[in-house]
Amino acid sequence: MTAPLTESVIVSRLRAAGCVFAEDEARLILATARTDGDASAMVERRAAGEPLEHVLGWALFCGLRIAVDPGVFRPRRRTQFLVLKAYALAPPQPVVLDLCCGSGALGAALVSGMDEFVLHSADIEPASVRCARRNIAPFGGLAYEGDLFEPLPGTLRGRVDVLLANVPYVPTGDVGLMPAEARDHEPRVALDGGADGLDVLRRVAAEAPHWLAPGGHLLFETSESQVADAVAAVEQGGLAATVATSEEFYATVVVGTKSV
Structure with missing residues (x-):
């Protein structure tokens, strides 16, 4: 991604990849990433089809933030x-x-x-x-x-x-x-x-x-x-x-x- 990593740039990238809830996902990625580099990598993983929970490393379930590693079943x-x-x-x-x-x-x-x-x-x-x-x-x-x-x-x-x-x-x-x-x-x-x-x-x-x-x-x-x-x-x-x-x-x- 050559443009500055803003929320709107992330939304555009995720929308182009077919993410229905691109706005929500962009906010979660930005809130979770520690650096711009982390955020960029997370956006590309999500755009490639990896589940959002695996990209973020967590899922919200019954009010708890549950760690979810890649390859692990995600709580529904x-x-x-x-x-x-x-x-x-x-x-x-x-x-x-x-x-x-x-x-x-x-x-x-x-x-x-x-x-x-x-x-x-x-x-x-x-x-x-x-x-x-x-x-x-x-x-x-x-x-x-x-x-x-x-x-x-x-x-x-x-x-x-x-x-x-x-x-x-x-x-x-x-x-x-x-x-x-x-x-x-x-x-x-x-x-x-x-x-x-x-x-x-x-x-x-x-x-x-x-x-x-x-x-x-x-x-x-x-x-x-x-x-x-x-x-x-x-x-x-x-x-x-x-x-x-x-x-x-x-x-x-x-x-x-x-x-x-």
């Missing part, structure tokens, strides 16, 4: 509904498990409004675990690297009050139809849910009862078209299922509850 606005549902269901001093945690945004957001809690997170992606550790460290949280429940300490069995599972639920055949920001810049394992999108969910639902405390809750997102099969998976695992939807967040959340 709609997932705030899942956190709100979990907060309403959580008992005092809960043990919280954030499974498929990505950046750790869900667990951090949930416990940020609590006085006493225990927070554990896990993900199979090493980059995600490193990122999550940074985000949950202020809350005393612990993050583990491995496949679903496999890396968790056995002492958590039967003690989890709230299990947040942001499982992938896009059918394999539809991943290629996703926006390039997702399919080209986020881990495939965080997007691809198998043939019908529910493979990972079924594994979580089958194991969740062994980790939940009596009266504990499993919460996850799904699409409207997948609700019936998702509910069936939860019930087959031995949990009672309910469904919550939000027009504001355009989100569907299934809650599985273990009997007391």
Whole structure:
């Protein structure tokens, strides 16, 4: 960029690259960049199609600034509904498990409004675990690297009050139809849910009862078209299922509850 790096210059560059919210993004880049050189590099990365959250290095989620490193799944606005549902269901001093945690945004957001809690997170992606550790460290949280429940300490069995599972639920055949920001810049394992999108969910639902405390809750997102099969998976695992939807967040959340 040869012109002085002003907001209007950045807006023009981002608009030319097809950024719909160029004005907002320009302001965020200028507010985040430490130098003109940083800002210029960030603009070029964004214009090349890199997600804004990866360019900035953070995302706003439930009022928290969540660190998001390149290659890490970005927290979606709609997932705030899942956190709100979990907060309403959580008992005092809960043990919280954030499974498929990505950046750790869900667990951090949930416990940020609590006085006493225990927070554990896990993900199979090493980059995600490193990122999550940074985000949950202020809350005393612990993050583990491995496949679903496999890396968790056995002492958590039967003690989890709230299990947040942001499982992938896009059918394999539809991943290629996703926006390039997702399919080209986020881990495939965080997007691809198998043939019908529910493979990972079924594994979580089958194991969740062994980790939940009596009266504990499993919460996850799904699409409207997948609700019936998702509910069936939860019930087959031995949990009672309910469904919550939000027009504001355009989100569907299934809650599985273990009997007391």
